[in-house]
Amino acid sequence: MKLLECKNVNKRFGRKEVLKNVNLTIPKGKIIGLLGPNGSGKTTLIKLINGLLEPNSGEILVKGEKVGTKSKKIISYLPERSYVDFNMKVKELIKYFSDFYDNFDSDKAYKLLDRLNINADDKLTTMSKGMKEKVGLIMVMSRKADLYILDEPIGGVDPATRDYILDTILTNFNEGASIIISTHLIADIEKILDEVIFIKEGTIYLTGDADKLRTKKGKSIDEIFREEFKC
Amino acid sequence: MKWTFDNDRPIYIQLVEQLKLFIISGILTPGQRLASVRELAMEAKVNPNTMQKALSELEDLKLIYTKRTSGKFVTEDDKLISKYKKALALEKANGYLQDMQKIGFNQTEAINFLKEDRK
Numbered sequence: 001m002k003l004l005e006c007k008n009v010n011k012r013f014g015r016k017e018v019l020k021n022v023n024l025t026i027p028k029g030k031i032i033g034l035l036g037p038n039g040s041g042k043t044t045l046i047k048l049i050n051g052l053l054e055p056n057s058g059e060i061l062v063k064g065e066k067v068g069t070k071s072k073k074i075i076s077y078l079p080e081r082s083y084v085d086f087n088m089k090v091k092e093l094i095k096y097f098s099d100f101y102d103n104f105d106s107d108k109a110y111k112l113l114d115r116l117n118i119n120a121d122d123k124l125t126t127m128s129k130g131m132k133e134k135v136g137l138i139m140v141m142s143r144k145a146d147l148y149i150l151d152e153p154i155g156g157v158d159p160a161t162r163d164y165i166l167d168t169i170l171t172n173f174n175e176g177a178s179i180i181i182s183t184h185l186i187a188d189i190e191k192i193l194d195e196v197i198f199i200k201e202g203t204i205y206l207t208g209d210a211d212k213l214r215t216k217k218g219k220s221i222d223e224i225f226r227e228e229f230k231c
Numbered sequence: 232m233k234w235t236f237d238n239d240r241p242i243y244i245q246l247v248e249q250l251k252l253f254i255i256s257g258i259l260t261p262g263q264r265l266a267s268v269r270e271l272a273m274e275a276k277v278n279p280n281t282m283q284k285a286l287s288e289l290e291d292l293k294l295i296y297t298k299r300t301s302g303k304f305v306t307e308d309d310k311l312i313s314k315y316k317k318a319l320a321l322e323k324a325n326g327y328l329q330d331m332q333k334i335g336f337n338q339t340e341a342i343n344f345l346k347e348d349r350k
Contacts, residue, residue, distance in 0.1 A: 031278050171273055190238055192278045211241035211281070220238030 001064055003028050003147055003178055004049065009058035011044055011202075018044045019202045022058070026147070026178055031192055033210070033221070034182040036199035037229050042182040043080055045199070046151050050077050063146070073102070076145035080152045082136050084124065090135065091120035097139050109142040112168065130161040137165055141172040148179040154188055162188055187222040196221055198228060232258060234275040242277055246285035249275075254294055254305055255316045265295065265303040 004026035011019040019041045026032060036042050047053040049060055051067040062071035084093060090113060098104045110120070116134060124132060137153060150169070154162045170192060173179055183189060190196075190210065198206040205228065210221055217224050232253055236245050253259040265271065265286075272282040286303060289295045293311060297303050306312065331341035 029280065031280075167273075167276065170276065170278070175269075187238065191236055191242055191276065194278055194280050211243055214239060214241045218239065222238060 002026070002061075003063060005059075005061040005064075006045075006049075007059045007061070009045075009048065009055045009060060011041075011048060011053065012056050017202055019048070019055075022202075022204055024197065024204060024207070026180065028146075028178055029176050030194040031173075031179045031181070033186070033189060033193040033196045034180055034199065035184065035186055035196055035221075035225055036182075036205075037184055040199045041202040042199055043151055044202075046077075046149055046180070046182060049149060050075060074146040076101075076140045076143040076148045078136060078140040078148075078150040078153055080155075082132065084136070086124040086132075088124055089120065090118060090122050090124070093124065093135070093139065094120070097142070101143055103144040104139075105142050105144060108172075109138055112138045112142065112172070130157045133157055134161065134164060134168075137168055141168055144174045146174070146177050148173055148177060150179065150181045152183055153181060154183060154185055166192060186225050187220070190221040193221070198225065200229065232274065234277075236277075243281050243284040243288070246275065246277065246282060247288050250285060250289055251292075251294060251315060251319075254312060255319060259305050261305055261307045261309060261312065263305045264301070265305065267302065 002025050004024070006022050006024040009019055009022040010017070022041075022045065034042050034045070044053065048055055049062070049067065051072060060067050062075065065071065084096075088096070094106050094109050097109070098106050113120070113135070116131075116138075118127075118131070118135065124135065127135065133153070133156075137150070140148065140150070148169075153169070154165055157165065166189060169179065169181070181189060181193075193210045196206070196208060196210050196213065197204060213221060213224060219227075232249075234246075234249060236242060250259075259265070266274070268283050268286060269279050271286075272279040275282065286295065290297065290303075292315075293308070294306050294315065295303050296306060328338055328341055331344070332338075336344060
């Protein structure tokens with residue numbers, strides 16, 4: 001069965017059309033790059049899939065069912081901006097997640113945090129931006145989900161942190177699950193992508209197998225992106 | 232094992248090349264058991280699907296084989312390994328001759344150049 005399907009999805013904010021007739025299918029067991037410049041509609045699409053926004057028309061199906069309580073159980077979502085209360089301690093955050101999600105693995109979260117030498121009694125407010133991003137990612141990857149959606153997980157962090165984040169994504173996703181990673185920093189992640197989706201001005205511009213695209217164009221995904229989206 | 236990639240060529244092809252080289256050069260020895268797909272993927276920092284694809288290709292080339300319950304192993308067929316080694320050596324040698332031709336050495340000159348004192 002298809003994991004995720006978007007059928008003729010349209011979204012407007014006032015008179016502005018943010019997504020135009022988006023059709024997409026996401027299969028199981030793939031890592032997919034949702035690639036597009038700023039303002040192309042990546043985050044809006046992600047919010048629709050997570051049920052934080054409603055489409056004006058069209059349909060989004062997760063495992064054949066409309067977005068709702070059920071789909072939220074099987075999608076683990078890392079938003080672009082964190083929604084957690086930074087006054088919490090790490091252990092409170094873990095408690096919060098395990099209360100919320102049946103599929104949250106606290107042991108795994110503690111193990112991953114331990115590796116970063118993060119103390120469970122540390123408050124999030126005391127942490128650097130990069131460290132907060134790592135904690136956020138650990139929370140999301142500690143769920144046994146069918147679909148992980150990571151909105152700009154590597155934006156604004158240093159290269160070492162970027163490596164850590166990519167490593168954590170690769171080592172921790174549930175087998176058989178799919179991952180959608182939205183970003184405009186393509187060179188850093190293209191090595192791990194199975195498939196790419198290029199989105200431009202709210203329209204799906206190009207989709208395909210990353211290695212096949214490299215063969216066809218003789219270029220890296222990053223170079224193809226730079227060409228297609230030349231300003 | 233050290234892994235490096237260019238982003239402008241298919242990753243799975245580069246994985247095949249590098250694994251082949253590990254076998255030819257003896258970093259992976261005949262009969263050696265390979266780590267799991269997932270472990271190898273983590274090591275190379277690539278997608279497990281891509282690693283799987285590369286391993287299937289190596290299996291088609293008979294450089295590795297699968298034992299149903301215990302995993303994947305490097306071939307014990309020394310002749311086959313030498314065959315691939317020779318093919319790769321030929322490719323490198325031809326590459327050298329072509330490069331030398333570009334700067335004005337004919338084949339004999341290029342070969343003699345290797346034998347001469349190159350300091």
